[in-house]
Amino acid sequence: MSEPSVCVVSGSVVVGVDGSPASVAAARWAADEAWRRGLPLHVLHAGVEDAGSGLPEIDAPASLADAALRELPVGLLREHPTLTVRAHRTAGPPVRALLDAAARAELLVLGSYGLTGLPGVLVGSVAGAVCARAAGPVVLVRAGQETEQARDGKERPVVVAVDLDRPADALFAQGCAAAAARGVPLHVLHARTARESEPDTALRDAVRLWRSTCPRVETVERLVSGHPAHQLVKASDGAALLLVGRHGSAGERLGHVAHAAIRHAACPVAVVAHD
Template sequence: MLLPVVAGVDGSAESLAAAQWAAREAIRRARPHARRPARGRGPGRDGERAAGHRHLARRVLRRAEEHVSRTNPGVTVEAEQVEGLASGALVRASEGAELLVLGSRGLSGFTGFLVGSVALAVVARAARPVVLVRAGEEAADEHFAAPDGTPSVRTGHRDVVLGLDLGDPCDEVISFGFEAARVRGARLSVVHAWDPPSPFGPGPGEIGLADPPRQAAEWLGFMTAVLQVWRDKFPDVEVVEKVAAGSARSVLVRAASGAGLLVVGRRAGARPTVPRSGPVTHAAVQHVGCPVAVVPHE
């Protein structure tokens, strides 16, 4: 059975942008509909206050439905109002979804997301991929500009960038990146960051070559070997392989400049008391300007 694309909406501009992105993704992935639960704003209450919250949630859903249906007539929208704490409600909604799409809280004063506590909590706990979309994201932002420099939806899709940890290359993350590139007809840019060797000798997991160019060549050869099976599964996807010396956080932020989507992984094994997304994923969702897909893996 095909799973739906789910978007969480709360009436904010960024959640409406996320709903639009979810509708476009549903069309790309040939999903039957985009289900849209309204975010809860707190525990359910009796009386007039609870009735007011439910009324507001219905208005939010109607506005989101109208917004999406007007611009994406090929998508059937199934609205659902959920109650309870927002993060828990969204995590539960994601369990039966192909992916969950959320808006960020807004743009920071630098480059990308200023992610709210709800989005971060969902990213850290969801068992399915979560995509974060910034306020103001439009369909044309996923495409290259027209020859005259104006925004266009008739040009090709911008690259999908896949952040790959070659020390732990996870099938779930790689598969999501290849599939995202395939449904867009986009190029897949696979990026791995490696730390230059210490002057005191190679550390754990480092390739034992003192010469940085040779070390980069070794990492690139390893990447090619890891990706070969995926190239065979997705023969129509153009793949560009890149390795760069430096911290994974800074390398990924630079690599995602001008991209249409960044794909990163999050280890989902242990459930700590305070869920965390990991430093690399956290930096990506805070500082990258394009939508970011966070894919959980074991």
């Protein structure tokens, strides 16, 4: 099933794996999402030839990567027998390979390693670099996060966090696709700050326009007061997926709001670039 080079087709879901618990969780989430959307799944290990980088996602033992490529597709097909799964390995810088995959894929899914305990340090250096630069949406999944249905049986909405000062069409479109695939409502969340005038009107107008492009999904406006990072993390508790935007020119760093969501959100987080 393994192939010597990466051949990711457009309209697929790609998951980067290294054999770690976080990447296994990411693979399961990616398989669920690919099956839900009727897309093929590509399982990718992007490695380097020289070890000793000091980054856990780069220096994962080769045996773990081999096992991931060999065993993960088999397990995923047991859960979703109709899913098309392909496995790939590529040498060279992981960030470059993952960015190339993200440019062609519908979604790129990566494992997140949780809290580092170091203030200001983004969780997972490779995942952080990819999120900050990817042309397409990147979903981060932590080991232990719910990936399908809430244990309490309640319906969990998809939450899109919008900044009314920035374009959010791409962000809304991704949120709409995720909500439609799950058959759940889409909550459009805006955290109001003291400097804004009539944010309720601006949010209402924006959502009214977006609704016309996504008629199959129930769209709910949520206007809250407080620091955006805090409100996003709060909203993630009970959400199926949280989507946050990244400015297209962000370069090597994510904004502090997206950073906080990645580090602290209770559900998987999708980072979507917008202009």
